[in-house]
Amino acid sequence: MSDPVPSTPNRATTGNRTPNSESRLALVRRARRIMRTLAAAYPDAHCELNFDDPLQLTVATILSAQCTDKRVNEVTPKLFARYPTAADYAGADRAELEELIRPTGFYRNKANSLMGLGAALVERHGGQVPSTLEELVRLPGIGRKTANVILGNAFDVPGLTVDTHFGRLVRRWGWTEAEDPVKIEKAVGELIPRKEWTMLSHRVIFHGRRVCHARRPACGACPLARDCPSYGHGPTDPATAAELVRGPEAERLLELAGLRGTDGEAAPSVTPEASAG
Numbered sequence: 001m002s003d004p005v006p007s008t009p010n011r012a013t014t015g016n017r018t019p020n021s022e023s024r025l026a027l028v029r030r031a032r033r034i035m036r037t038l039a040a041a042y043p044d045a046h047c048e049l050n051f052d053d054p055l056q057l058t059v060a061t062i063l064s065a066q067c068t069d070k071r072v073n074e075v076t077p078k079l080f081a082r083y084p085t086a087a088d089y090a091g092a093d094r095a096e097l098e099e100l101i102r103p104t105g106f107y108r109n110k111a112n113s114l115m116g117l118g119a120a121l122v123e124r125h126g127g128q129v130p131s132t133l134e135e136l137v138r139l140p141g142i143g144r145k146t147a148n149v150i151l152g153n154a155f156d157v158p159g160l161t162v163d164t165h166f167g168r169l170v171r172r173w174g175w176t177e178a179e180d181p182v183k184i185e186k187a188v189g190e191l192i193p194r195k196e197w198t199m200l201s202h203r204v205i206f207h208g209r210r211v212c213h214a215r216r217p218a219c220g221a222c223p224l225a226r227d228c229p230s231y232g233h234g235p236t237d238p239a240t241a242a243e244l245v246r247g248p249e250a251e252r253l254l255e256l257a258g259l260r261g262t263d264g265e266a267a268p269s270v271t272p273e274a275s276a277g
């Protein structure tokens, strides 16, 4: 049975729990508590790119480099209709393709990747997207991160997607100090069961986009506060922090953090100070 979801930040369990003083067992337990809290916070987390098949996901993921998923989703309906197969990308008219993907930025490089991808898929894989990491990373425009997105979301093969949000958050949680994505993937893979990797990736990225921002994380409104050694990195005042929470799950997140009653009313007695006794 899983631990209860931590509801409020607690001075007794935050700020003084540094990764260096923590045993390996305690770290594993804390990492898995964070995983369960994230599952409660984002039960429906998913890949935010729209796609219907592995080729579409691969194309969308390539376009998402240095671009928001929202912008990619605005571009892809027309693109997917115009280029339904790998062979269509291989034989694309460059100017037309560039024009279609221009809003996603770096469109010349991305057009190169898409045309190269189409050609490589036709030549090496019968026009199909392969389903192993080794084959995927040999394709134009596909690095390890993209390959893991494709494996996890198109083929149901567990994968850890180490993007900028993922790296920042797991370092804040003291799961690793590594900056290198491959080292981060290895460190997290040793803390979290393999079958959880894909959903964990979605949830960590959701949390990075909605609560644990790069510049001003919403610590005072964060359901992970009691398990996070970086609590205090952003504003801890509940009202200030609540303003920083983004996205459609904001009310549920504030409830989980103990800042809202179930009727949506503010719960003023629940603050770090109050809960610390």
Ligand code: SF4
Pocket (backbone or CB within 6 Å): 172, 211, 212, 213, 217, 218, 219, 220, 222, 223, 224, 225, 228, 229, 230, 231, 232, 233, 234
């Ligand atoms: S918002 Fe603050 S408390 Fe929450 S995970 Fe990020 S650094 Fe930790």
